[in-house]
Amino acid sequence: MIDRLIAFLVLSIVLGAPFGLTLVLTSNALLNFVFFYPLFMSGIWMAGGLYFWLHWERKWNWRPYRPPQLPGLPLISILIPCYNEADNGEETILAALGQEYQNIEVIAINDGSTDGTTALFDRLAAEHDRLRVIHLAKNQGKAMALRMGAMAARSEYLVCIDGDALLAPDATNYLVAPLVENARVAAVTGNPRIRTRSTLIGRIQVGEFSSIIGLIKRTQRVYGQLFTVSGVCSAFRRKALDEVDYWSLDMITEDIDITWKLQRAHWNVFYEPRALCWILMPETLSGLWKQRLRWAQGGAEVFLKNLTTIWSWEHRRLWLLMIEFVLSTGWAFAFTLSIILWLLGHTVALPPSITVSVLMPPSFTGMVLAMVCLLQFVVSVFIDRRYEPHLARSLYWIIWYPFAYWLINLVTTLFSFPKVMLRIRRRRARWESPDRGIKELA
Incomplete structure (x- = not known):
């Protein structure tokens, strides 16, 4: 009941603060926040990304190429939860089995699929000794599938990927090395790269994952905490998962939730950009909408869950993540x-102090935003060029990215945030097959 009351208060503050700001400081203050907040965040992300590169990435030796060697050659379990992956499951499993690091076991969890996934997995298990298959009778959700895979795994180190993800041959080495070298690291998130590039939506996301998501993760790692590991490509320490009771079954985005659970328990979470994983993303508006709405709802659920538990001094490193989420919302x-x-101003007479006469930024402000956007693209291409040498070819399509990114965030927040704040969700989170676009290997 207390959580629900606080949720209502937070919703009221988030909804009411801009209006109160407008009444006190005029509509100019509102528009300044709308125009300059993305500018401010771009500056923060560029600074954090460049610091990460200067402090760590530029020192990494790429010639001659040698992935990190794991002392003692420990067994690594690769978990692949799947639901209706008859089209993509085979290449995902074969990529996992094809890792340069040989001491692995691959566990594919068939979460009640209704297509040909069951037969496909059984055939592959008969052909490959290092592959084990778990069949769940009905769809229990990705979190339950991951739990079942973790229970069956024989290793302390668990690499978790989606059923349509292709691990780079050396990804396992990079994902697990920080877990072996640092006893307080609980999770390592990899570097997803888009391979669906046949439409404008797909090409925009190529730029998004480079010029925004990669910079965000680098920046968050600089100040110590990540908002989320990538659910499509991450590694975990079993001991840490056991301490926080594994993945929650009622959270729509299990990857965001497990990240916060681990960090709340004082475990570290790292970002490893060298751990590449090629993924499929939606290439239709409806598929993109469903995906981003789920992401937004998952972020709001984790916000609500942690709202009353992180304000003690011991959780101070999570405060910046919470503040960033509140400001973005x-x-x-x-x-x-x-x-x-602005619309009301065209129909009724509003007081001058709250009249919004124009929605477009002034020419100078617009020029500054455009220049900062372009600079952000240049910085991201400079940093990520070693992982994807031809990334600059996507620069033409990235020019559409800021509009698309902020517009999608705007609409999904409006739909998801009130829904989560006003109705606490406690049912099992299950999944369905998303739009996977048209495959085009990079």
């Missing part, structure tokens, strides 16, 4: 409020 509602005031 507030930006979405502030932008919406400015649109409402």
Whole structure:
């Protein structure tokens, strides 16, 4: 009951703060926040990404190429939870079995699939000694599938990938090395790269994962905590998972939740950009909408879950993540409020202090935003060029990215945040086959 009351108060503050700001400081303050918050965050992400590169990445030896060697050659378990992956499951499993690191076992968890996944997995298990298959009678959700895989695994180190992800041959070495070298590291998230590039939506996401998600993870790692590991490609320490009771079954984004659970228990989470994993992403508007709405709802669920538990001094390193989430959510509602005031101004007479006469930024502000956006693209290409040498070819398509990214964030926040805040969710989170686009290997 207390959590629900606090959720209502937070929702009221987020919804009401921009309006109150407008009344006190005029509509100019509202528009300044709407226009300059993305500018400010771009600056933070570029600074964090460059610091990460200067402090760590530029020192990594790439010639001659040698992935990290794991002392003692420990067994590594690769978990692949799948639901209706008859089209993609075979190449995913073969890529996992084809790792340069040989002391591995691959566990494919068939979560009640209704297509040909069962027959495919049984055939592959008969052909490959290092592959084991777990069949669940009905769809229990990705979190349960991961739990079952972890229970069956024989290793302390668990690499978890999606059923459509292709691990680079050396990805296992890079993902597990920080776990072996540092006893307080609980999870390592890899570097997903998009391989669906046949449409504008797919090409925009190539730029997004480079110029925004990669920079965000580098920046968050600089100040010590990650908002989320990548559910499509991450490694975990079993001891740490056991301490926090593994993945939660009622969270729609199990990857965000497990990240916060581990960090709340004072474990470290690392980002390893050299651990490459090629993934499929939606290439239709409906598929992209469903995916991003799920991400937004999952972030809001984790926000609500942690709202009352992280304000002690021992959790201070998580405060910046919480503040960033609140500001981003507030930006979405502030932008919406400015649109409402602009529309009202065309129909009724509003007081001058809250009248929004124009929604477009002034020419100088617009030019600054465009220049910062371009600079962000250049920085991201400079940093990521070693992982994808031809990334600059996507620069033409990246110019559409800021509009698409912030617009999607705006709409998904408006739909997901009130829904989660006003109705606490406690049912089992299950999955369905998403739009996977048209495969085009990089």
